[in-house]
Amino acid sequence: MTLGEKIRQVRLERGLTQKQLAGDRITRNQLSQIENDLAQPSMRTLEYLAAVLDVKLAWLLADEKEEAEAGRTSRM
Numbered sequence: 001m002t003l004g005e006k007i008r009q010v011r012l013e014r015g016l017t018q019k020q021l022a023g024d025r026i027t028r029n030q031l032s033q034i035e036n037d038l039a040q041p042s043m044r045t046l047e048y049l050a051a052v053l054d055v056k057l058a059w060l061l062a063d064e065k066e067e068a069e070a071g072r073t074s075r076m
Contacts, residue, residue, distance in 0.1 A: 004037040006060055010053045011035075021052055 001009070011021050022031045025048050026041075033039035034049075041049070050057040 002037050003041075003060060004035040007031075007049060007053070008035040010055055014053060016052075021049065023048075023052065 007021075011018070018028045018031045018035070022028045026045055030039065030041075030045075034041050034045075046060060047057060050060055
């Protein structure tokens, strides 16, 4: 699962719109590009998204093999 797919999946599970997740830190358009893997977010943006989604940053960044080890919840 790609970074964008992970963000979209968790956002939808949390019942958040793109506008709600983007908040005042990033634009909805930027979030859309991230979710569609058309843009790579900065580490600061990733930290923000992980915090709002309440997931571990390591899980967002993990490849498929590392995902199970990184776990998904209880960020940091």
